[in-house]
Amino acid sequence: MIEGADRDLLARSMAHAVESSTGEALDVALGEVGWRDALVDDPRTAVSLLFELQGRTGASSSSLDLVLATGLGRDLAPVAAVVLPKMGGVEAPGRARGEALDADGIGTPGLARASTTIVVCETDGVVECRMVSTDLLTVRPISGLDPSLGLVRVTATDVPGTASPLPAGAWANGVALGQRAVAHELIGASRAMLALARDHAVERIQFDQPIAGFQAVRHRLADAHVAVETADAAIDAAWDDGSSLAAAAAKAIAGRSARLVARHAQQVLAGIGFTTEHPLHRYVTRVLVLDGLLGDARSLTRSLGGELLRARQLPAMLPL
Amino acid sequence: MELDEFRSTLDSWLDDHHDELAAHHDPHASLDDDMAHLSAVKRAAYDAGWMRWGWPERVGGLGGSSLLRAYLGEALASRDLVEPGIYSMTEVLAPTMIDYASPELAAEMVPRLLRGDETWCQGFSEPSTGSNLAALSCRAVRTDGGWRVNGQKVWTSLAQYAQRCVLLVRTGTPESAHRGISALFVDMDSPGISVRPLETMHGVEEFSEVFFDDVDVPDARMLGDEAQGWAVAMDLLPYERSTALWHRGAYLHQRFGRFLTDVPNGAVDASDVGEVFQQLFALRARSRTTQHRMHAGDPLGAETSVDKILLATTEQALYDLVLDGLAADLRVGAGSSADRWRSEYLYSRAATIYGGSAEIQRNIVARRLLGLGSDR
Numbered sequence: 001m002i003e004g005a006d007r008d009l010l011a012r013s014m015a016h017a018v019e020s021s022t023g024e025a026l027d028v029a030l031g032e033v034g035w036r037d038a039l040v041d042d043p044r045t046a047v048s049l050l051f052e053l054q055g056r057t058g059a060s061s062s063s064l065d066l067v068l069a070t071g072l073g074r075d076l077a078p079v080a081a082v083v084l085p086k087m088g089g090v091e092a093p094g095r096a097r098g099e100a101l102d103a104d105g106i107g108t109p110g111l112a113r114a115s116t117t118i119v120v121c122e123t124d125g126v127v128e129c130r131m132v133s134t135d136l137l138t139v140r141p142i143s144g145l146d147p148s149l150g151l152v153r154v155t156a157t158d159v160p161g162t163a164s165p166l167p168a169g170a171w172a173n174g175v176a177l178g179q180r181a182v183a184h185e186l187i188g189a190s191r192a193m194l195a196l197a198r199d200h201a202v203e204r205i206q207f208d209q210p211i212a213g214f215q216a217v218r219h220r221l222a223d224a225h226v227a228v229e230t231a232d233a234a235i236d237a238a239w240d241d242g243s244s245l246a247a248a249a250a251k252a253i254a255g256r257s258a259r260l261v262a263r264h265a266q267q268v269l270a271g272i273g274f275t276t277e278h279p280l281h282r283y284v285t286r287v288l289v290l291d292g293l294l295g296d297a298r299s300l301t302r303s304l305g306g307e308l309l310r311a312r313q314l315p316a317m318l319p320l
Numbered sequence: 321m322e323l324d325e326f327r328s329t330l331d332s333w334l335d336d337h338h339d340e341l342a343a344h345h346d347p348h349a350s351l352d353d354d355m356a357h358l359s360a361v362k363r364a365a366y367d368a369g370w371m372r373w374g375w376p377e378r379v380g381g382l383g384g385s386s387l388l389r390a391y392l393g394e395a396l397a398s399r400d401l402v403e404p405g406i407y408s409m410t411e412v413l414a415p416t417m418i419d420y421a422s423p424e425l426a427a428e429m430v431p432r433l434l435r436g437d438e439t440w441c442q443g444f445s446e447p448s449t450g451s452n453l454a455a456l457s458c459r460a461v462r463t464d465g466g467w468r469v470n471g472q473k474v475w476t477s478l479a480q481y482a483q484r485c486v487l488l489v490r491t492g493t494p495e496s497a498h499r500g501i502s503a504l505f506v507d508m509d510s511p512g513i514s515v516r517p518l519e520t521m522h523g524v525e526e527f528s529e530v531f532f533d534d535v536d537v538p539d540a541r542m543l544g545d546e547a548q549g550w551a552v553a554m555d556l557l558p559y560e561r562s563t564a565l566w567h568r569g570a571y572l573h574q575r576f577g578r579f580l581t582d583v584p585n586g587a588v589d590a591s592d593v594g595e596v597f598q599q600l601f602a603l604r605a606r607s608r609t610t611q612h613r614m615h616a617g618d619p620l621g622a623e624t625s626v627d628k629i630l631l632a633t634t635e636q637a638l639y640d641l642v643l644d645g646l647a648a649d650l651r652v653g654a655g656s657s658a659d660r661w662r663s664e665y666l667y668s669r670a671a672t673i674y675g676g677s678a679e680i681q682r683n684i685v686a687r688r689l690l691g692l693g694s695d696r
Contacts, residue, residue, distance in 0.1 A: 198690055198691075198692070201692060202691075202692065202693070210693065212686075212692040212693055213692075213693065213694070213695055214695075215679075215683075215695055218682065218683065218686035218687075218690075218692055218695060219679070219682045219686070221686060221690055221692065222629075222681075222682035222683075222685035222686045222689075222690065223682070225626070225685055225689060225690055226626050226629050226630065226685065229606065229623075229626045230602045230606060230626075230630060231602075233602060233605035233606035233608075233609055234598075234601060234602045234605050236605060236609065237601070237602075237604070237605030237608065246601070249597070249598045249601050252594075252598055253598050253601075253602050298591065300594075301591050301594035301595050301598060302589075302590045302591040302594055303590075303594070304590075304593075304594035304597060304598070305589070305590030305591055305592065305593035305594030305595070305597065306590040306594075308580060308590075308593050308594065308597055309580070309583075309588075309590055309593055311580075312580045312581050313577060313580060313581070314573065314576065314577045314580065314597075317573065317601075317604060318604065318605070318608065319327070320323065320327075320387060320390055320391050320394065320566075320608060320611060
């Protein structure tokens, strides 16, 4: 556990790194401030601090690779990357064909710089890890709603990879840790959108008074605040609980909350918030893409409901 | 007593005594039966010590963290031994007495409430002032040695069963708003009090109109000082949104579990079921944080409005799902299970109205938590 003065110091140096750099420069800066070591010592502290900051500032990095690798129980050398599931999904991106494999997934910007990439394959219920030379993968930039994330589409057909065993449940652990990370980023971005809308409501004068005085505006912002606090409580509980189910629930809640906050913030910011002169638009498109990483709210929710209807009983709840 | 030890010893006690604690009537069918059963459960839990943990020794408690009270209510609600709406009044009113009554009065009265010997009610709302609590007009004027009360209250839960009432009255000028309110602890058998129960749409006479006609209340029954009533009310309301809310969340979980066993195949969309589970998960997560803040001695305030908004939203979402999933049974089914789902569905419609409406809670969030200034 990283606590007290050590935590404050780490938080300060990380805040400086995230506020002053993004992309590859941020990956380098995070290495310098000891974030990678922190991730090994205390994943909860390292993940929650970094991804909240990324969400709040709009900076991006390739750290999700390291988070996933940590969840998989792999020591990720600085040169390696991990292929994420396809947009919206949580399934392992690879499929083994004997010694070779096929893959279809997403990569962070760091993938292009990695010499070796981890492709987790699930084939007829067997999950295994394959190390693939990155230059054998087809890597295309994703522009889409938020090109600034620098994500890439990764595909492969019949490429060789070195098999490397994975402990049981490793993929579910990796996904769960990644989901917690993305949930924090969604919450950070939600806080930023709410702050922008709140400040605008207090400053913007219409009908001779700040629009913050109108109940229609106040209640939108109140609902946005409730949504942020709800997602925040859920992610804390997901860490305390430690289960995959709780991580997926917290990710879905964070995704749904972020979309609600985006809608209310956009409406309160009105015309100016619809222009590229105002920063809101960057957060709006960012959260839409983040919602799709490692399972979007809709798929995660439907799959959870399906499990509950099959089991016909509630899972154990986090005790008081 | 630590929480873990409390949890395991209480759980085995509840296992061992389940038959004598379980309701032997249809829950919700008759409030008289529900109230009698509640008293019996509280008495048994008090005599075995459970009901005394988490309360200070000076009011008959055994000390320990408020988490113990939270867990007791959770355990009782999860096992369907109590309905939190009537059980958790203790959580709202006992802390007020402990904080504001004279030590002698608190020591005399609080054990009666904990033991289930007495029911207390909360006289806040009035016909002309529902959400606008600070405008209340039920009046108390000074007499020799006390106060004389005239006026009317409404939506007073369980007034027809209550031996005592925590009553907000105006002791200042009519224009004094929140500055001229005082709180009194009134015996409900005082001459001049009349109670008229109101039948609700879910078929339970849960609350009443209460009329005060020259009711004399001794000085010693003032809670806090004269004109301190607003502080009493503001300190009480967060309790309503903390431990009582935790109990209600546990009850909703239990009912959701029951729904999962009752719902016919194919009657509901998996997405809707998943979303209600997530709402219950988030409510529990939020309320759990509040319980731990209370345990740490942090003052509770406006942020508990978030808990209340979440509870009301979740409760209505759950019962909307129940209506979809048990469509025919809830609408026209016979038998005690259908009656209970019907009653609970209708009661859930009030979740955004009672205890500070959804609009009032959002006003509190806007003003106090987001700093949006006044809306007037």
